Amino acid sequence: MNGNEVVEIGYIFDNTYWHNGYATEAAESLIAYAFDCLELPAVYCSIRPENKASIRVTKRLGMESCGNHTVVYRGKEMPHIIYKLENPK
Numbered sequence: 001m002n003g004n005e006v007v008e009i010g011y012i013f014d015n016t017y018w019h020n021g022y023a024t025e026a027a028e029s030l031i032a033y034a035f036d037c038l039e040l041p042a043v044y045c046s047i048r049p050e051n052k053a054s055i056r057v058t059k060r061l062g063m064e065s066c067g068n069h070t071v072v073y074r075g076k077e078m079p080h081i082i083y084k085l086e087n088p089k
Helices: 021-035 054-060
Strands: 042-047 064-073 076-086
Touching: 021 042, 021 054, 042 054, 042 064, 054 076
Parallel strands: none
Antiparallel strands: 042 076, 064 076
16 A cells, blocks of 8 residues: 555445445454464555445544555546554553
8 A cells, every 4th residue: 555565455245235334243253363473563445535334434443544646547546545553562
């Protein structure tokens, strides 16, 4: 992210599965694995500003906004907000 190697967590669900808590559950499991098994210092998420549901997930997880970056996808610039959660250990 922004030229640095980091571990990013993410999830994609078909919209028929939205609003059931699956994203939060998946992210919690990924974070637990990243911190407990891999002993990573932090994990990140990169989210489009209009993706309010995923932003709410990061808030539930205790993640904090730590910057912005732009992803070019199919020739189109797409701004993203970067969220970070540090390993408490």
